[in-house]
Amino acid sequence: MDIAGILFDKDGTLFDFGATWNGWAASVIAELSGGDAARAQALADAARFDLAAQVFHPDSPVIAGTNREAAECLASALPGRSVAGIEALLTEKAAMAPLAPAVPLDPFLAGLAARGLRLGVMTNDTEHTAHAHLGAAGVAGHFHFVAGFDSGYGAKPAPDPLLAFARAMELAPDRVVMVGDSAHDLIAGRAAGMRCVGVLTGMAQAHELAPLADAVLPDIGHLPRWLGH
Template identity: 65%
Template sequence: MSPQSGPRVAAVLFDKDGTLFDFTRTWSAWALRVMHQLAEGDARLIDAMARELRFDLGSGTFLKDSPVIAGTSLEAAECLAQGLGGRDATALERFLSEEAARAPLVEAVPLAPLLDSLRRSGLRLGVMTNDNEAVAHAHLRQVGVSDRFDFVAGFDSGHGAKPSPAPLLAFATALGLPPAQVVMVGDSTHDLQAGRAAGMRTVAVLTGPAGADDLRDLADVVLPDIGHLPGWLCAVEA
């Protein structure tokens, strides 16, 4: 189905990290700080955690195949637990959630005016992240946009995690919309695979670690960032 041939777009479901927030500028320095905290100065433990996370200590960035990019916070905790010699992953996830809720977020574009513009055009909005739901709400409150969304879900909200289409379909069901009227916007293959499996249109953005070549085959369009979404939606509805 080409974007121009589908039904009217009624709702947009966003991924969070790498989509609403620039992934590298938000999470790379944060991850390095967390690893140093957990290692308590032990360079060998930092190296081991970085290997498990697929984090390049030289450049201070996540590699494209890092399980953290599209994984759940529990999966990130499990990677750290391996690097720390088998520490309790559940306790580490609680620590990560507490630290993540205080992360210095970098918006991919100014979010409030963009979201207000989309809402004025009649669109319903949601967030589905493989982070946990409490952290997602904390981040949206931190940047003052929590009231713009009709639906916010994490991997622990009872709908599953991407790349399963189930949490995306939960959004459509909650709004009483057919999936074909929903656009899924994300920066990872997990986001786009979930969107395709749900029968939604898919929009890729390049504010995460993945490049256009990684995402193009799964997307109706690849955009530099979500600031270009209104223009694409206008073209689709024309």
Template identity: 60%
Template sequence: MQTIRGILFDKDGTLFDFQATWGAWARALIAELAQGDPVRVRAMAQAMAFDTDAGRFLPESPVIAGTGREVAELLAPILAVTADTLEARIASAAASAPLAQAVPLRPLLERLRDAGLRLGVATNDYEAVARSHLHDVLDLFDFVAGFDSGHGGKPAPGMLLAFARACNLDPQSVLMVGDSRHDLQAGRAAGMATLAVLTGVATAADLADLADAVRPDIGHLPELLALF
């Protein structure tokens, strides 16, 4: 970790607590789309592997690491609409999701920037939604990409390698930080170091084989990188 010059973050489950943010979003989205039809509620919740009573995603949920397009394609047959139509509604709902920061972001990101590190975000969300979610700290990032930014989605390494190019960094000097196997697989494919955090749905046991380190949350980065 002593050779790290850049840090690339996943967004949901990494910068923001996944269940606290997206559990509330999913409840609201399902209620809006179902329009009072309990059959549709059950079908959408089952497709998303979402516990509507607890307001939490199950570990096997395809939403956790999926793109917005994949969620639209998952739900469109249930609602008898096109994925294109539904994708726009999902993106709109995502942009106004009630965000819960995993840790206070600005103090942490400023500390990392002050140490000379380049910072980026690579998310399977839409780039525009990511920029909206990050508006309070967007000035601290050198790079933000979503699955729709032209580099592909994770677990492919396209977004990660684009960050390295944009910041003129060797991929081996970049740390990929994420809460899902998709994040860490992308990091491995890009030749980057990987850090797993547990503010998503996955456990340490789920992620350890793909991670160079596992920490409870991104607040442990200064200690990991020896930024004293």
């Protein structure tokens, strides 16, 4: 395959979604509820989060949504709290989330870079949080492009932020692979004219991703073999 660039989603792709975000979400709900059990349940319902099991439901709008969309969900259960204020809190807390890399990222990314591939991250999280997470994981230096929903290119499932990566790297879209764990990622990739690879380290199942993907892999660690060079 004549692939020259790889654009990764962040949560559920570079980092295992459940291991990173389930416990974090429970702590944020506890903080926002102020110890009020009914309010905590209302927040959990709005975010489609199972408080008892401390896991997101697969249909949670928070999983693939932007930080603003997550704040809007929670604001619906917090009358009197502004969306902007909740969004700022989420940004602050997200930067400190306990990261669980899907694979050992430094050697994985170094191996891709050694092949001459241009690497990028496009997340529906904030750009600030993306830089914080990549820095905390010690892999920021491997990426030539990092964008969030607030970077000025738009958000997935629109293709615009993916095309921004291709332009920045001076690559034709069909020489780029979009790698992600959600339908949003793959729909955006298809619309951008890119190859698409789904991974199963998020909340979506293989049968949900397969119709949108050129391949569905257990995790990003299988990507070098799929690339075949």
